[in-house]
Amino acid sequence: MPAARKYGFPIRAIIDRYCADNIPQVPARFGGSIGRSCFVIAMIHPLDLPSPLQWCWLEWPNSRENSLEVLMRKVIATDRAPKPIAQLSQATVCNGIVYMAGVSSRDPKTAKVIGDTIEFQVEQTMQNVKAILEAAGSSMENVLRVECFLESREHFPALNAAFLKYFPKDPPARAVLMVPFFGLEGMLFEVIVTAAVDQA
Incomplete structure (x- = not known):
């Protein structure tokens, strides 16, 4: 998510906080599992995208060493x-x-x-x-x-x-x-x- 990194948003801090192993079960239709998927709302500068809000689905299927997979529009x-x-x-x-x-x-x-x-x-x-x-x-x-x-x-x-x-x-x-x-x-x-x- 280049725009988020550009403006210094702490994506890893968000992941560490909201992707803990004790979070509720993510619905199966989103391909989620306990502690391994989460929704993140990234604030994006209006000049980068038509909307100041962008919803991203972040999935961490195996471990925190794996790379994030972001579904974009x-x-x-x-x-x-x-x-x-x-x-x-x-x-x-x-x-x-x-x-x-x-x-x-x-x-x-x-x-x-x-x-x-x-x-x-x-x-x-x-x-x-x-x-x-x-x-x-x-x-x-x-x-x-x-x-x-x-x-x-x-x-x-x-x-x-x-x-x-x-x-x-x-x-x-x-x-x-x-x-x-x-x-x-x-x-x-x-x-x-x-x-x-x-x-x-």
Whole structure:
């Protein structure tokens, strides 16, 4: 963790304190074991990372003589979906979870919002979501949660129809918010998706 070392954070002192052999059992899904794994919140200078906080999973599988294994985030970028128009990523992956930025019906080639109807925009948005998920090693079947933003309550039928098409079985959790206007002209719909990465 170069940024932490750069600013002199006592990582070993943190490890020595919180990775003692008497700490509680770490959940198996994190690959932990008693006294050998821990969560550490490293304070990072804002100039080094977009966020001043960075969560890291530190695992010490055998002994304190072994090196630390740090799981860092992975940035996802694909030409099959519209590129961001601001300083952000299409999606990031950390610890097997895909965190997607807001996705709309922007055309992957022109980056412009396309479609005059809510039905068209929802369909194009789902295609963009699918492309980003596949680039991240995930799929529509692995979607955990979808946050939807609609311009009108009258657009619910189109949204529900899309969920029946793309999530026919065991649909993800969903939240829907009404917004008076979007940041881009002509936009009627936007989603934020969280999904799990496919298991190898």
